Amino acid sequence: MDASQETAKDHSKTITIIVNAEEKVVDKKDELTFDEVIDLAFNPRPIGDQIVYTITYYRGHGDKPEGHLLEGETVKAKDGMVFNVKFTDKS
Numbered sequence: 001m002d003a004s005q006e007t008a009k010d011h012s013k014t015i016t017i018i019v020n021a022e023e024k025v026v027d028k029k030d031e032l033t034f035d036e037v038i039d040l041a042f043n044p045r046p047i048g049d050q051i052v053y054t055i056t057y058y059r060g061h062g063d064k065p066e067g068h069l070l071e072g073e074t075v076k077a078k079d080g081m082v083f084n085v086k087f088t089d090k091s
Helices: 003-011 034-041
Strands: 014-019 022-027 031-033 051-058 067-069 074-076 082-089
Touching: 014 034, 031 034, 034 051, 034 082, 067 074
Parallel strands: 014 082
Antiparallel strands: 014 022, 031 074, 051 067, 051 082
C-alpha cells in the first residue's frame, strides 16, 4: 500500500460533523452519545445542578434525519451532520 492509499484508509476512520457552527472531526463509529456531543460543543463544559442542555440535529441518516437528542440517548453519526447545542441555567 502506498502513502496515498494509507492516507485514504486513515481518513475513512473519521467523519466531519458540525457542532455549533464549528467543524469537528470525530472517529467514525455507529453512534454519538448526548454527553459526547456536549463535550464537542463546550470546552470547558458548563456544569452545575441547574444546567440543562438542549441538542437538536439535522442532516442525519435517512431513518431519522433530524430531531432532538435527549439525555441518555444516542444518535447515529453521519459525515456532514449538524448539531446545535445550547444550555440554560434553570434557576
